[in-house]
Amino acid sequence: MPVLEKTFQPAEVEKKHYERWESGGAFACGSQPDGDTYTIVIPPPNVTGSLHMGHALNNTLQDILIRYARMRGRDALWQPGMDHAGIATQMVVERQLADAGNMSRRDLGREAFIERVWAWKEESGGTITSQLRRLGASCDWSRECFTMDDGLSRAVLKVFVELYKKGLIYKDKRLVNWDPQLETAISDLEVEQRETQGKLWYFKYPVEGEEGVFLTVATTRPETMLGDTAVAVHPDDERHAHLIGKHCILPLVGRRIVIVGDDYADPEQGSGAVKITPAHDFNDFEVGRRHDLEMVNIFDTTGCINDNAPETYRGLDRFTARQAVVRDIEAAGLLEKIEDHVHTVPYGDRGGVPIEPYLTDQWFADAKELAKPAISAVEDGRTKFFPENWSKTYFEWMRNIQPWCISRQLWWGHQIPAWYGPDGTVFVELDEAAAQAAADAHYGKAVELVRDEDVLDTWFSSALWPFSTLGWPDKTPELARYYPTDVLVTGFDIIFFWVARMMMMGLHFMDEVPFHTVYVHALVRDERGQKMSKSKGNVIDPLDLIDQFGSDALRFTLSSLAAPGRDIRMSESRVEGSRNFATKLWNAARFCQINGCVSGGSFDPASPSQTVNRWIVGEVAKCERDVAQQLGAYRFNEASNTLYQFAWGTFCDWYLEFCKPLLNGDDAALKAETQATAGWVLDQILLMLHPFMPFVTEELWGALAEDRPADLIRSQWPSYPDGIVDENVAKELDWVVRLITGARSVRSEMNIPPAAKVPMILKGAGGRAASWLKTHEPLILRLARLDGIRMAEDIPQGSVQFVHDEATAALPIADVIDIGQEKQRLEKEIAKVDGEIKKLQKKLSNEQFLSKAPEAVVDEQRGRLAAEETARVKLDEALKRLSAVA
C-alpha cells in the first residue's frame, strides 16, 4: 500500500467515496433483509432550496443515525425527496417570466405556466440534492420522491376525497388570512406578527338625528371604515350605553350603521367605542355574526378598494386609500386626534406584505377532530419527543388548534379534486370521470362540470410524507415493511407546520403513528447568536465550510455542538478545530501504517498479553459502550466528544506514545502484538467515527489494509467480548500516566529544559509500584524524558519532588535547581492540600453526614482524606529535606 500523504485532502476523497457508495448501492435499503428496519424520512427540502446551515445540521444528524443503524445490521432506509413548495416555486418561475419579457402567469395561462414550472424543475430544481450528497448524506436516492410525483399526487387526492366524505374537509365562507401580494389565502401559521410603529386615528361618527352629537372611534386602519357596518360599545359603559340601538351616519360613505352593545368593546381601549368592519377583521367578524350585521367587502384580491366603496376611493391600494380617508375625514372636521401607537401587524411570511383578513370561500380541514388521536398518541407515549419538553409545545398548539385552511389560489400544486355542477353543487371524487358519474346521477342527466381552480396547501402533501413516499395508497411491500418510521429529525420551527400534521394524517390513514420518536434539534445561529438571514448578511454557507475544511469537519462540528435543547452558534474556528481532528486521525493512521500496525482482520482483542495492549483494548470497549449509550439517547454532542477524547487523548497522546518503545524494541513477539493491537484499535476508531466523519474514515479504512471484506460503510459496528476490560490494568496505566504527567509538570515548572534528561528516584513506593515500574520503565523514561529510575529511600539534596500516591518522586538536579522557587512551589501545593483536608475533615466530623449519607459516599470521602493526608506528610518531608539543604 502506498504511504499516506502528509495531510488529508478532503475534496477528491469525498467525491471518490460518495460516488462509489452511491453507485455501489451502499445507501439502498433492503441489503440487510434479516435485520430489523430502521427508517427515517427526510424533511423534504423545497425544490427551490439550497443547502443552508439548518439543513446541514438536520441532515448530518440523520446521517449519523442512519449510518449507525446500518452498521448495526439494521435494514436502514433513509427516504429522500423534495417538496414542490407551492408558493416559493411559483414565485421563482413568475419572476423568471417577468425578467424574460414582462409576462405574468395569467398572460401565459394555467396549463402553459405549469409546464414552465416543470421545465424549471427539470433544469434548475433540486440543486439541494447534490448539496446533500456533498454533505455525505447516505439517502437511498433510488427511492427519491417529489410531492408532485404521480404516486404522491394520487395519495393527496385520495386523502382529500376520503376526508371530504367523512366530513373532515369542508368548504366554508369565512374570513381568512389573505395575501394581497400573492393573491391567495394562507394559513394562520404562515402569518408572522411584526411590531410596527403606527398611529391611532380618532374619528368622530355623527349620531343620527342628534345634531352635534358624535361617537368617537379609534382605529389603526382608517381605510377599513369604508366597510364599517356598526359601532360597538360596551353595554355597561355609562358614557355610551344610552346610544345602543341608535345609528351613526358613516362619514364619507353616508351609510346608516347601527350602534350595538357588545362585550367585545373594551371601555379601557381607545375611545371605548369601536368601529366594526365584519369583512376585514377577525373580531369584528364575530361581532357581526352576533348582531347579524351586513358584511361589506371593500377590497379586491390585490388589496385595492373595490366598487363597494364610494367612487373616489375605488382602485386605490389600501395604503393610498388610508391617506385619502384620513385627509377626507379631516377635511370634514371629523378627525379628533392622532396618536402614535406601537402595534403588531400581520405579514405574510412569503409575500412579505401585510395580510388582509378577507372574506372568501375556502376549503378547510377539521384539524380539531384530526388532532384528537394525534394528541393521545403523544400523551400515551406512542410517539415521544426528544427533548421531551417539546411535547408541551405540541400539546399547547394541538389542544387549541383552529380549522386549517388548505386551499390556495395558486396554480402550482395539487389541484383540488372538486367539480361544480351548474347549480354549484360540489362533487369531490378521485378523478373527473368519477365526478361526472356522480353529477350525472345527482342531476339525472349529463351536465357540464367545472373543476375547482384552487390547489392545496403544500403542507397538505407533506403531511402524508411518511406513507406516501412508501407507496400508499397502494399496498406496497415497502409500506408494509418500513412504516411506521423510527425517528423524525427536525427543527422546532416546523413542529406545527409538519410534525403535527404528519401525526394527524398518519394516525388517520395508517392507524399507526408515523414515527416513534421526534428528535427536535435547535437553530443554527451565527457566532454572536443572531439568527442567520440574508438581510443581516450573516449567513454562513455550509458549502463554503465544506470547501474550506471538508465535509467531515463540518459534520463533526455540528454533531459535537448538537446538545439537546440549545441553539448552535456556528463559528469557523470550531470547524477548523474539527478539521484538525481529521488531520490528527490521518496522521495517527499514517504512523500506524509506517510502523506496520495492521490488524489483519482476525485480531482477537482478548489476545494481547502486554499490559499497554490489554489496557487500550479495554479502553476501546469502554469508549464503544459510552458512544452507543450516548447515541441511543440522541446525545450527539456527547458521543462526538467521547470519540474525540478517545481518539486524540487516549489513543494518540498516550497509547501511540507508549507503543513507540515497543515498536522499536528488540522483542519481536511483543512488537508483533503491539502492531496488531494498534492496527486493531485504529480500525475500531474508524468504525465508531464513521457515522460522524464518513469520508476520512472510509479513506483510511481502504488505505490501511488490502483485502478488507467490505467498505467501512458496510462494516459491522463493533461489539467486544466481555472481559476485555480489566480494571486492574486500567489502574496500572493510570498510575503510569500520572507519574509521567507529574514528572513533566515539575520539570516544566522548575524550568528543566525539555531536552535535558534527568534521573528519577522513587521513595517509599510499594511492591506493586516496583513491579509496575519494571514493566513500564522504557516508556516512562521516554515520555518523562528521564535517563533512569531507581527505587531508593534517600533523596539527594537539591531535588525537585512531587507526591505520587504512597511514594515521593524526586528529580535530583542539584546543579540547576532554584531552591527558593522549589520551596515556593511545594508550599503552594501544601496550601492546596491543606484546604482539601480541612474541607474533608469538616465533612467527616459531621454526625449528620456520617449517619445520613450513603456509606459509599462516606467511604469515598474517607479515602480522599487519607490520600490527602498522605500527600500532606510527603510534601512536608519534601519541604524539610529542601530546607535542610538551604
Add this chain to the structure above:
RNA sequence: GGGCGCGUAGCUCAGCGGGAGAGCACUACGUUGACAUCGUAGGGGUCGCUGGUUCAAUCCCAGCCGCGCCCACCA
C-alpha cells in the same frame, strides 16, 4: 396575556445532588522520525442574585434581576 428556554473560564458551550469540565483564545517552552492543521506544561471561574429543601446544592424548589424564543391579542 399564555407557554418554553437561557444566564458556568476572555469567547462558544458541556455538566445538573457528593472532588468545577471541553473547544477556541491566552502564556511559557519545544523542529523528541505520525502530526506545527503539532507536542508539553500553565494561567484563568464567590457556576446571575436572594432565600428555601437537604447531612450535602452550580445542580432541586421559590422569588428577583438580565436575555431570548414561540403562541395569542391589540381600538
